[in-house]
Amino acid sequence: MFVIDGSTLDSAHQSVVSEGAILSCALHAQKKKSNIAIHNRTPSVAYSLILRYAGKPSLGESLVSDKISDVYDYVIVGAGSAGSVLASRLSEDANYSVLLLEAGNHFDYDKNIHIPGLALSFLKTDLAWQFKSETENGIFLGLKDKKTVLPKGRLVGGTSAINACVxxxxxxxxxxxxxxxxxxxxxxxxDLLPFFKKAEDIKIPGLKTSKYHGSGGPIAVSGVFSTPLGKYFMNAGKETGYTETDYNGKIQEGFSRVQTNIRNGVRSSTGLEYLGKVGRRPNLDISTNSLVTKIQLELKIATGVYFIKQGRKQFVKAKRDIILSSGVFNSPQLLMLSGVGPKRHLQDLGISVETDLPVGQKFDDHVGIVLSAKINQSLSLTIDTFSGARPKIEYMLFGTGPFTATSEVTAFMHIDQSKIGKERPDIQLFFPPFIVGDNNFLNYNDSVAAELINNYINIPGFSAIIALLHPRSTGTVRLRSTDPFDSPILDTNHLKDKQDIEDLLAGIRMFEKLISTKSLQSIGADISINKASFCSHHTFRSDDFWRCMIHHIALNFHHSTSTCKMGRKDDPTSVVNVDLKVHGIKNLRVCDASVFPAVTSGNINAPVIAIAEKFANMLKKERN
Structure with missing residues (x-):
């Protein structure tokens, strides 16, 4: 989650590739000598350069099918965090044919996506769906166009290929x-724990014997890149009464070093791990740049899908199931375009209604705020940390160093501490060991960015990403038009319930309490850099000041869920049943973050993968 301004980031990309070219001959010799699979042991930029100089296609290119058949047992729409898992697992049995349709490109289209520290640079590229919220009253006042950005991965691996690897x-x-x-x-x-463990390859020495973790699975879980700041964050937590914990183990509450989906410096995405490392299978076709526009429904049976590739409309049939894994916004959009959704809304757009279901009527997510602190010692990462050859060479040769950096420490906390162990936490804090300054993520307007980012991105300091884990306010997803290329209407409704504002204010007070500890005061932690002029009519650090800041710079944290909510068949708010079948339609399933009944406590990529593992297991049992 290394964050720098765009121009510096572009030059960093160029420098890594340039330095990598210089080293490619030595790395190629190392590969021949060791005879070890390069995607297991060397950083991704290095391996892609080796393949390039060897005159071979990249690993991602080698997976893409030149031709596809007219009919398959399973057609999976979307090769994201869930879709890549499903395609891999369902094609393990050579007796069943699988087609994976992806609207974006393969995961080596831009090889820098494999570098964890460059994650946020892809949020506003063609490797991400450029979703944005609508302009909403009283919120996002300091963001560009008063909208929060909601990008999702648009490539094989989906959001797992562009996220912060947490x-x-x-x-x-x-x-x-x-x-x-x-x-x-x-x-x-x-029910889900065995599938979390099945997907996991734990690399953290102290957790390898834990009954809560798994070894040998596709997705690596590694320790975080550490800076000297890490111990100060952890000690601040102890001073305020929190214990150090494994937040993916028995007890989530407390302070923890972040666990990352990184293997030897390489992003451990589902596309790379579940598909790339398996390689081509004769019964699995992967078609990229293939946008599905409609599901063919005949007498309430899903029989196939229409998609556009290279400017041509094509059709493919499914003998068993069509599985939507297009993501939290694309899956409901495709259902509604196909006539499955709220009756009145579809009729208003002239869409023939196949089944009246509450598609898109619940859009759940985390909302929060990013605050920063400067310090008086050179303990953090800055732009200067990444300059020069050393960090690039370290990454190229060993897969270590600041180019693997993400948030270093995380904390899960209760507003009412009497509820610890009785209910889930309310607040999550992330502490990246740098001042967050990437406006691809924050989306501040020019004046806010000038005031809160530009003067501080290269000074010693850190940020706190303060997330409200379970907002009372939820939003909606609706069609903008019948054009599948039109972005849907995304109303977050964030902070419409006033208690959400008060709960987020409580999270800010937790951050202030940590700032006042001996640990952080010993390095001069100072939050006066948050003294924004647009809230200066309130006393700095008063309740009203922080409420003003929330209204201006609160943002969505890209953990969107629940737009095709799972539930009982008789639940009028659900879209799919517990077998992930769309109510009232045969042979149509949904498996991605949209089926969450409610957003979980923290980043959602891991539960999406676990759900896909469990669902693949269910489908295998069904066909037997």
Whole structure:
């Protein structure tokens, strides 16, 4: 999650590739000598350069099918975090044919996506869907066009290929709620734990014997790149009464070193790990740059999909199931374009209604605010940290160093501490060991960016990303038009419930309490750089000042869920049942973040992968 301004980031990309070219001959010799698979042991930029200089196609290119058939057993729409898992698992049996349709490109289209520290630079490229919220009253006042950005991965691997590589499963109480409140029998914590472990290849020495972690799975879970700041964050947590914990283990509450989806310096995305390392299978076709526009429904049976590739409209049939894994915004959009959704909304757009379902009527997500602190010692990462040859060479040769940096410490906290161990936490804090200054992520307007970012991105300091984990306010997703190329209408409704503002204010007060500890005061932690002029009519650090800041610079944290909500068949708010079948339509399933009954406590990529693992297992049992 290394964050720098765009021009510096572009030059960093060029420098890495340039220095990599210089080293490619030595690395190629190292590969021949070791005879070890390069995507297992060397950084991604190095391996892609080796392949390039050897005159071979990249690993991503080698997976893409030149031709596709007219009919398959399974057609999976979307090769993201879930779709890549499903395609890999369902094609393990050579007796079943699988087609994976991806609107974007393969994962080596830009080889720098494999570098964890450059993650946020891809949020506003053609490797991401450029979704934005609508302009909403009283929120996002300091953001460009008063909108929060909601990018999602648009390539093989999906958002797992462009996110900050943070591995977070959620809280056991989240999944207990799925069962007890939403009626999702079979999706509790104990049901999902075996699939979290199946997907995981734990690389953290102290956790390798933990019964909560798995070894040998496709997705690496590694320790975080550490700076001297890490111990100060951890000590501040201890001073305020929190223990150090494995937040993906028995107890989530407390302070933890971040666990990352990084293997030897390479981003551990589902595309690379589940598809790339398996290689081509004769019964699995992967078609990139293929945008699915409609599901063919005949007498309430899904029989095939229409898609556009190279400017041509094409059609493919599915003998068994069509599985939508297009993501939290694309899956509901495709359902509604196909006549599955809220009756009145579809009729208003002239779409023939196949089934009246509450598609897009719940859009859940985390909302929060980013605050920063300067310090009086050179302990953090700055732009200067990445200049010169040393960090690039370290990354190229060993897959270590600041180019693998992400948030260093995370904390899960309760507003009411009497609820610890009885309910899930309310607040998550991330502490990146640098001042967050990437406006691809923050989306501040020019005047806010000039005031809160530009003067501080290259000084010693750090940020706190303060997330409200379970907002009361939820939004909606609606069609803008019948054109599949039109972005849907995304209303977040963030902070419409006033208690959400008060809860986020409580999270800010937690951050202030940490700032006042001996640990952070010993390095001169100073939050006066948040003294924004647009809220200067309030006393700095008063409740009203922080509420003003929330209204101006709060943003969405890209953990969107629940737009095709799972639930009982008789639940009028659900879209799919516990077998992920779309109510009232045969042979049509959904498997991605959209089926979450509610957003989980923390980053959502890990539970998406676990759900896909469990669902693939269910499908295998069905066909037997």
């Amino acid at each position: 591995y977070t499963r959620g809280n056991p109480f989240d999944f207990h709620e799925w069962v007890n409140k939403y009626g999702c029998k079979g999706w509790g914590y104990n």
